[in-house]
Amino acid sequence: MESPSHLPRIDEKREEFLRAAGDHYAYGLGDSAFQQQCTTEFGPSLASTTYLDYAASAPAPLSALHRFTEKIRSTLYSNPHSRSSSSIATSLEIERCRGRILKDLFGLDDAQKRSQWDVIFTAGATAAMKLVAEAFSWQNGSKYYYLKQSHTSLVGVRGCALSRGAVVAAMDVNDMLECSQDDSSPTLFAYPAQCNATGQRLGLGYGVQLKRRHPQACILLDAAAYLSTAILDLASIPINQAPDFIPCSFYKIVGYPTGLGCLIVKRSSASYLQRTSYFGGGTIDAISVSSPFWSQPRRSVVPGPIHERFEDGTLPFLDIIALDQALDVHQHLYQSQQHVSRHVSALTRFATRELSLLRHANGCPVVQQHRAFSGSEYLEEPGPTIGFSLLGPSSEFIGHVHLEQLAAINGFQMRTGGLCNTGILTSTFDISDEEWMSEYNRGRSCWDDEEFTSSPQDQTRPLGIVRISFGASSTIDDVLQWLSFIRRYFVVSETVVALYKPLSTPRSSAPAAAKLKTLMLYPIKSCGGQSIPRNSSWQIIATGLRYDREWLLIDNASRRTLSQKQYPRMALIRPSVDLKRRKLVVCAPGMADLVLPLDTSDEDTASANVCSDIVAVAPSGESADEWFSAFLDLQCTLHRLSAGASRHAHFDRATGSVPILLSNESPFLLITQPSVDQVNEWIRDNRNSDISAAEDPVHPACFRANFLLSSPPSSSSSSSLPPFFEDHVDLLRIGTQTFQVLARCRRCLMICVNQKTGCKTKEPFSCLARKRKSARGKIEFGVHLMWREDLSEGDGEATVCVGDAVTLASLREGEEGGAGYS
Numbered sequence: 001m002e003s004p005s006h007l008p009r010i011d012e013k014r015e016e017f018l019r020a021a022g023d024h025y026a027y028g029l030g031d032s033a034f035q036q037q038c039t040t041e042f043g044p045s046l047a048s049t050t051y052l053d054y055a056a057s058a059p060a061p062l063s064a065l066h067r068f069t070e071k072i073r074s075t076l077y078s079n080p081h082s083r084s085s086s087s088i089a090t091s092l093e094i095e096r097c098r099g100r101i102l103k104d105l106f107g108l109d110d111a112q113k114r115s116q117w118d119v120i121f122t123a124g125a126t127a128a129m130k131l132v133a134e135a136f137s138w139q140n141g142s143k144y145y146y147l148k149q150s151h152t153s154l155v156g157v158r159g160c161a162l163s164r165g166a167v168v169a170a171m172d173v174n175d176m177l178e179c180s181q182d183d184s185s186p187t188l189f190a191y192p193a194q195c196n197a198t199g200q201r202l203g204l205g206y207g208v209q210l211k212r213r214h215p216q217a218c219i220l221l222d223a224a225a226y227l228s229t230a231i232l233d234l235a236s237i238p239i240n241q242a243p244d245f246i247p248c249s250f251y252k253i254v255g256y257p258t259g260l261g262c263l264i265v266k267r268s269s270a271s272y273l274q275r276t277s278y279f280g281g282g283t284i285d286a287i288s289v290s291s292p293f294w295s296q297p298r299r300s301v302v303p304g305p306i307h308e309r310f311e312d313g314t315l316p317f318l319d320i321i322a323l324d325q326a327l328d329v330h331q332h333l334y335q336s337q338q339h340v341s342r343h344v345s346a347l348t349r350f351a352t353r354e355l356s357l358l359r360h361a362n363g364c365p366v367v368q369q370h371r372a373f374s375g376s377e378y379l380e381e382p383g384p385t386i387g388f389s390l391l392g393p394s395s396e397f398i399g400h401v402h403l404e405q406l407a408a409i410n411g412f413q414m415r416t417g418g419l420c421n422t423g424i425l426t427s428t429f430d431i432s433d434e435e436w437m438s439e440y441n442r443g444r445s446c447w448d449d450e451e452f453t454s455s456p457q458d459q460t461r462p463l464g465i466v467r468i469s470f471g472a473s474s475t476i477d478d479v480l481q482w483l484s485f486i487r488r489y490f491v492v493s494e495t496v497v498a499l500y501k502p503l504s505t506p507r508s509s510a511p512a513a514a515k516l517k518t519l520m521l522y523p524i525k526s527c528g529g530q531s532i533p534r535n536s537s538w539q540i541i542a543t544g545l546r547y548d549r550e551w552l553l554i555d556n557a558s559r560r561t562l563s564q565k566q567y568p569r570m571a572l573i574r575p576s577v578d579l580k581r582r583k584l585v586v587c588a589p590g591m592a593d594l595v596l597p598l599d600t601s602d603e604d605t606a607s608a609n610v611c612s613d614i615v616a617v618a619p620s621g622e623s624a625d626e627w628f629s630a631f632l633d634l635q636c637t638l639h640r641l642s643a644g645a646s647r648h649a650h651f652d653r654a655t656g657s658v659p660i661l662l663s664n665e666s667p668f669l670l671i672t673q674p675s676v677d678q679v680n681e682w683i684r685d686n687r688n689s690d691i692s693a694a695e696d697p698v699h700p701a702c703f704r705a706n707f708l709l710s711s712p713p714s715s716s717s718s719s720s721l722p723p724f725f726e727d728h729v730d731l732l733r734i735g736t737q738t739f740q741v742l743a744r745c746r747r748c749l750m751i752c753v754n755q756k757t758g759c760k761t762k763e764p765f766s767c768l769a770r771k772r773k774s775a776r777g778k779i780e781f782g783v784h785l786m787w788r789e790d791l792s793e794g795d796g797e798a799t800v801c802v803g804d805a806v807t808l809a810s811l812r813e814g815e816e817g818g819a820g821y822s
C-alpha cells in the first residue's frame with residue numbers, strides 16, 4: 001500500500017492550509033517564526049516526536065520553568081500559615097493568583113463580577129469533582145443526573161450520591177433538558193463543557209438552558225478539557241444562569257505545574273457544599289484535644305471566603321507560584337486563550353476535513369469520526385480533539401491497538417482505547433451495560449489490549465477508539481505528518497490481492513519438505529536466545545523445548561516481570577544451558593559470566609504475575625540478582641518457575657488444554673526462512689520510496705522463534721518453500737516428532753528489538769503492517785505449535801535436532817486459510 005500517487009503532495013497541502021488559515025494560525029508570528037518559538041520552548045523534547053496528545057496534557061514550555069526558578073531564587077516564599085514576612089508574601093501571591101485565574105480563564109475582568117466567585121485549590125479536576133461529590137448536601141430524594149458521555153471522574157460522583165440516598169441517572173443531552181424533577185431536595189446536574197474523547201463542546205450555553213428549565217438545580221460543569229484551549233466566559237452570561245461548580249486542571253492548559261487544579265464555586269451556591277467530617281490544619285478555627293470532642297470549622301459563617309473551609313493542610317504554595325509564572329509565559333507566547341482558540345481551531349478544521357476526505361481505492365472512507373451529544377442544538381464549534389476509528393476497504397473497523405503500535409514506531413504520541421469515557425463507546429458501538437459486565441467477567445479491563453468485543457456471534461464492535469488532539473503549540477506539520485502516516489499505512493490503494501495462493505496440497509499428494517535450520521531456546525523469559533549447535537539434539541516436552549522460559553526477571557519496585565519491550569537491553573543477556581556441567585551460564589557485554597546450577601530445589605517460593613497468571617517461583621540468589629541489576633541498571637531479581645508449576649495457553653480450539661511455562665502464548669513458535677527473506681525483499685523495495693527506512697536487514701532472531709525452517713539446500717526453485725507456507729500447515733513432523741499448529745502468531749512491537757544490538761528499530765513491524773495485515777488488522781508472522789506425542793515416534797526421551805528433515809502437511813483441503821491479506 002504505497003502512497004497513492006493521485007493524492008496531493010504535502011507541501012501543496014501545507015500552502016493550501018496557510019493560505020486559508022491566514023493570521024488565525026501561528027499567533028501572527030508567521031509560520032517559520034512560530035516553528036522557531038516551538039523549538040526554543042520545547043527543544044529536543046518535542047523535536048524527535050509528533051505530539052498529538054494535548055487533551056491528555058500540554059508539554060511544559062522551558063521559559064515557564066526558567067521564570068519559576070528565577071522567581072524562587074529572588075524571593076523567599078514559605079508556608080502561608082505563619083506570620084513571617086515570607087509567609088505573608090506567599091499568601092498575597094496565592095490570593096492574587098486566585099483572582100488571575102478568574103480573569104484569565106473565566107473572562108471575569110471586572111472585580112465586582114469576580115467577587116461573585118471563589119477559587120478552591122485542589123490537586124486537579126478529579127479532586128475538585130470528588131470535593132463536590134463529598135461535600136454536596138445530598139438528601140434522601142436528591143438527584144444526581146449526568147450526561148452519558150462524561151469522563152469517568154464525573155461519573156464517579158454517583159458513588160457518593162448513591163451512598164447518601166440520592167437517585168442517580170445517566171442521560172442523553174435532550175433527556176436532561178426535558179426531565180422533570182421536583183425541587184424539594186438538592187439536585188445536581190453534571191456535564192462536560194467539552195467531551196474529552198471527541199472534542200464536542202456544550203460550553204456554557206447548554207448549562208444556561210438547564211438553568212432555565214431547572215432553576216433550583218445546581219450544575220457541576222467539568223471544564224477540564226474545554227479550558228485547555230479556550231476560556232469559559234462567565235462574564236458573558238447572567239450569574240443566575242451560570243453553573244455552580246466548575247472543576248479544572250492547570251497542566252492541561254500550561255503543562256507545568258502538574259498536580260494542581262481548582263474548583264470554581266459560585267458564592268451564592270456555596271451553602272450546598274458542606275464541610276466533610278474531616279478537618280485539618282487550615283480548615284479549623286478552634287478544637288478540643290479530647291473528649292468531649294468539639295471543633296469549630298474555619299469561618300463557618302457563609303458568606304466568608306469559601307476556599308478556607310475546603311483547603312485542608314498547607315496549600316502547594318510553590319506550585320501556585322509556578323502557575324502564576326506559567327500563565328505569564330502562556331500569555332507571552334500565545335497572547336491570550338482567544339488566540340490559542342483560533343490557532344487550534346484552524347488546525348482542527350483542516351485535520352477533520354482532510355481525514356474525512358481520505359478514501360480507499362474502492363471509494364470507501366478510511367476514517368469514521370465519532371461525535372458526542374448528537375441531537376443537541378446547543379453544540380459549539382468542537383474543540384481541538386478528534387476521536388475516530390479507522391476503517392478497512394470493506395468498512396470493517398481496524399483495531400486501535402494495531403494503530404497505536406504503528407503510531408509508536410513512527411514517533412507519534414496520541415491516545416487510544418476507552419479514553420476514560422465508557423459512554424462514548426457505549427453510544428458509538430451500541431455496547432450495552434450488560435455487555436460491559438460480561439466483558440469484565442471474561443477478564444477484560446480498561447487497560448488491556450483487546451480490540452473487539454468478545455461475543456462470538458459478533459466480532460465487529462471495537463473496544464477502543466483513536467484520539468488525536470492539538471494545543472497551543474501544535475503546528476500544521478504535526479497535522480500533515482499524521483495525515484501522511486494514515487495514508488501510508490491505512491489507505492488501500494489497490495484492490496485487495498491475496499499475496500499468496502492457498503496451498504494446493506491435497507492430503508494424498510506428497511507433503512512439502514524442509515529442514516530444521518535453527519533451533520533456539522530462551523531460558524530466561526525476554527532475554528537473548530541460545531542456539532543449539534548442529535547435530536546435537538534437544539529434548540522436547542509438552543510445555544516446549546526443555547529449559548525454555550523457566551527463569552524470569554522481576555522488577556523489585558513494581559513487582560512486574562521484565563520485558564524486552566520496556567528494556568530492549570535484555571536482548572544482550574545471553575543465557576545458555578550447559579547440560580554436561582549442569583549449569584546455566586549467562587553472558588552479557590562487559591560482565592563476567594554468571595554461572596548458576598541447573599538443578600535447584602525450591603526452598604523459598606514466591607509468586608509472580610506473568611501475563612495475568614499468578615505462578616509459583618523460587619529466587620535464584622543474591623549474586624544473580626546483583627549481576628542482572630548491575631547490567632540493566634535496575635533493581636531486579638532472577639526467579640525460576642517452581643518445579644511442576646505451569647500455565648495454560650489460551651486458544652479457542654478443540655485442542656484441549658495446552659500447558660506452557662513462561663512463554664507468552666504457546667509451547668513452540670515456528671517461522672520459515674523464505675518468509676523472513678520475503679520481508680527483507682519488501683523492505684528493500686520500499687527503501688527507494690522511503691529513505692527513513694534505512695535499517696539493517698531483518699534477522700530471523702527478532703521473531704524469537706524456537707524453530708526456523710528452510711528449504712533443503714538441494715531443492716530446485718520449484719520444490720522450495722514459498723514464503724508464508726507455514727500459514728497453511730496443520731501438522732508437521734521434525735525428525736521423528738509431530739507437532740500441530742495451534743494458531744498464527746500475532747505480533748507486537750517486540751519484533752522491533754534488534755537482538756544483536758539491543759536497540760529498537762522500526763522494522764520489521766512497519767513493513768509487516770503494510771504488507772501482512774489480516775482482514776481484522778492483525779499482524780501475523782509465524783505459527784504457534786503444540787507437541788503431538790501421540791503421533792510421534794520413538795520411545796524414551798523425545799528430541800529434535802538441527803538439520804532434521806521436516807515434512808509439512810495441510811489437512812484443510814482447498815481451504816483458503818490466508819484470505820484477507822492485502
Ligand SMILES: *Cc1c(COP(=O)(O)O)cnc(C)c1O
Pocket residue numbers: 055124125126127151153154192194195196222223224225226249252261
Ligand atoms: C482530563 C479530564 C478530566 C480529569 O482531569 P484530572 O486532571 O486527571 O483530574 C476530567 N474530565 C475531562 C473532560 C478531562 O478532559
